[in-house]
Amino acid sequence: MGRNATVSRVRLILASQSPARLATLQRAGIEPEVIVSGVDESAPAPVAPVDLAQHLARRKVTAVADRTPIEADDEVLIGCDSVLEVDGQAHGKPADADEAVRRWLTLSGRSAILHSGHHVIRRTEDGLIREVGRPGSTVVHFAELSAAEIEAYVATGEPLHVAGAFTIDGYGGPFISRIEGDHHNVLGLSLPLLRILLDELGVHWTDLWR
Amino acid sequence: MGRNATVSRVRLILASQSPARLATLQRAGIEPEVIVSGVDESAPAPVAPVDLAQHLARRKVTAVADRTPIEADDEVLIGCDSVLEVDGQAHGKPADADEAVRRWLTLSGRSAILHSGHHVIRRTEDGLIREVGRPGSTVVHFAELSAAEIEAYVATGEPLHVAGAFTIDGYGGPFISRIEGDHHNVLGLSLPLLRILLDELGVHWTDLWR
Numbered sequence: 001m002g003r004n005a006t007v008s009r010v011r012l013i014l015a016s017q018s019p020a021r022l023a024t025l026q027r028a029g030i031e032p033e034v035i036v037s038g039v040d041e042s043a044p045a046p047v048a049p050v051d052l053a054q055h056l057a058r059r060k061v062t063a064v065a066d067r068t069p070i071e072a073d074d075e076v077l078i079g080c081d082s083v084l085e086v087d088g089q090a091h092g093k094p095a096d097a098d099e100a101v102r103r104w105l106t107l108s109g110r111s112a113i114l115h116s117g118h119h120v121i122r123r124t125e126d127g128l129i130r131e132v133g134r135p136g137s138t139v140v141h142f143a144e145l146s147a148a149e150i151e152a153y154v155a156t157g158e159p160l161h162v163a164g165a166f167t168i169d170g171y172g173g174p175f176i177s178r179i180e181g182d183h184h185n186v187l188g189l190s191l192p193l194l195r196i197l198l199d200e201l202g203v204h205w206t207d208l209w210r
Numbered sequence: 211m212g213r214n215a216t217v218s219r220v221r222l223i224l225a226s227q228s229p230a231r232l233a234t235l236q237r238a239g240i241e242p243e244v245i246v247s248g249v250d251e252s253a254p255a256p257v258a259p260v261d262l263a264q265h266l267a268r269r270k271v272t273a274v275a276d277r278t279p280i281e282a283d284d285e286v287l288i289g290c291d292s293v294l295e296v297d298g299q300a301h302g303k304p305a306d307a308d309e310a311v312r313r314w315l316t317l318s319g320r321s322a323i324l325h326s327g328h329h330v331i332r333r334t335e336d337g338l339i340r341e342v343g344r345p346g347s348t349v350v351h352f353a354e355l356s357a358a359e360i361e362a363y364v365a366t367g368e369p370l371h372v373a374g375a376f377t378i379d380g381y382g383g384p385f386i387s388r389i390e391g392d393h394h395n396v397l398g399l400s401l402p403l404l405r406i407l408l409d410e411l412g413v414h415w416t417d418l419w420r
Contacts, residue, residue: 028383029366138388143402152416156239173238173394174401174415178348183393184383191384192353205384206362 011072012208015064015079020167021189028191029209032078037063041081041092049083049090050115054135056081057117065121073125076203078118079133082188084140084164085113092163100159101150107166109144113137114164114186118193122201132200136190138181140168145175163188221282222418225274225289230377231399238401239419242288247273251291251302259293259300260325264345266291267327275331283335286413288328289343292398294350294374295323302373310369311360317376319354323347324374324396328403332411342410346400348391350378355385373398 014022014032025032037060047055061079068077083090086106094100119133145153158172159165166172168179168186176186184191195205224232224242235242247270257265271289278287293300296316304310329343355363368382369375376382378389378396386396394401405415 024383027380029381143405149414149416152419156419168393170237171239171419173234174405176392177402178391179393180390181388182386183378183389192387195353195384204359206359209362209366209381 009072009074010203010208011075013064013068013075013077015061015077016188018080018188020162020169020187021080024184024187024189024191035064035068037061037079039063049085049088049113050117050135050137052090052117053081053083053115054117054119054133057135058119058133061119061121065123070123075123076198076201077121077123078189078194079120080116080118080189082114082116082163085115091165094160094165097154097160100154100165103165104145104150104153104159105147107142108150109142111139111141112164114140114181116185116188116190118190118197120194120197120201122203130201132197134193134197136182136185136193138179138183138185140164140176140186141178142166143175143177149175219282219284220413220418221285223274223278223285223287225271225287226398228290228398230372230379230397231290234394234397234399234401245274245278247271247289249273259295259298259323260327260345260347262300262327263291263293263325264327264329264343267345268329268343271329271331275333280333285333286408286411287331287333288399288404289330290326290328290399292324292326292373295325301375304370304375307364307370310364310375313375314355314360314363314369315357317352317374318360319352321349321351322374324350326395326398326400328400328407330404330407330411332413340411342407344403344407346392346395346403348389348393348395350374350386350396351388352376353385353387359385 012032015037017036039060057079061077115137117135121131156171168176182190222242225247227246249270267289271287325347327345331341366381378386392400
């Protein structure tokens with residue numbers, strides 16, 4: 001991959017209200033604009049968890065693209081959505097603390113798969129609109145937690161705000177014994193996958209650095 | 211694991227000047243005191259990379275324990291050290307930008323193992339000193355980078371300050387395609403391993419939360 005001279009003209013939009021996704025990009029030196037899609041995340045017809053994540057990622061970024069006027073010569077819009085697959089079922093955010101506790105009683109000592117859908121749209125000044133998308137999947141192995149630890153973890157409030165009722169980069173960190181895949185994908189946005197998708201659209205990652 | 215009533219009396223000391231280790235603990239809700247060991251990190255006699263990391267972790271925390279007066283009824287001191295194993299050789303921080311570029315030309319498109327040594331000392335009011343230590347090892351798969359990307363990454367300065375010439379949680383994030391293990395271990399301190407070591411010393415992780 002080379003570099004080009006169009007660096008400063010790329011307007012980068014993240015179609016997600018997830019603080020973890022924004023922080024993931026910022027820690028990697030990327031500062032996007034955030035525009036929230038407002039897409040209803042309730043599941044459509046029964047579908048495999050990985051397809052659900054990819055479907056919602058595409059819907060979110062498409063909704064934002066549809067209602068956001070083109071303002072720059074080169075715009076990139078990123079949509080993501082995450083689900084945790086446990087025994088073939090998709091788990092989103094828990095409804096309340098009781099559900100978070102029940103989830104953790106199931107997860108303790110076993111593994112699951114965190115799928116994050118990614119869909120990227122590029123709109124350039126020549127009127128071309130191109131898009132690519134693929135899901136990232138990371139196997140997550142959960143440590144064995146005592147009932148007291150689950151209670152203490154849920155009491156932090158953290159599990160209530162995230163798909164799968166855990167986050168790997170906060171209070172939940174010590175409770176994930178290992179992963180296979182990209183840990184950013186567990187946070188909701190895979191940086192290595194996004195780099196590849198952007199490259200497929202002709203955008204070089206290092207050109208996006210501030 | 212249960213809970214005990216000694217929560218507020220634990221003085222937690224991190225024997226490391228690594229900002230990544232401190233941030234890893236802080237993001238997980240733990241606020242340690244930092245006391246730097248000043249231990250010379252140059253390698254001793256030839257030794258396996260994983261043993262080198264564990265040896266230096268123990269030396270660092272022992273040096274800090276030796277010169278830090280006991281001030282609380284219950285004190286826990288944590289020492290860590292990280293090396294990247296590439297073809298059986300230990301790689302620490304690169305000496306300069308040229309070395310960082312050469313390292314990345316080697317790492318691009320292949321994998322290596324990040325070893326972080328962990329040694330924990332607990333000193334309690336009854337005069338007992340107990341210690342445990344074990345290394346954590348994470349396989350790291352590097353993406354294929356162009357020469358221009360390597361140049362741009364090294365120009366950020368980030369690779370010069372870290373073992374192995376990369377960090378997974380900063381500009382380097384998109385250049386790590388996947389890992390097998392704990393990503394905190396790649397940052398220099400494995401939270402799930404530390405939780406287990408502390409438990410072996412009778413300290414419950416959730417009792418350390420602020």
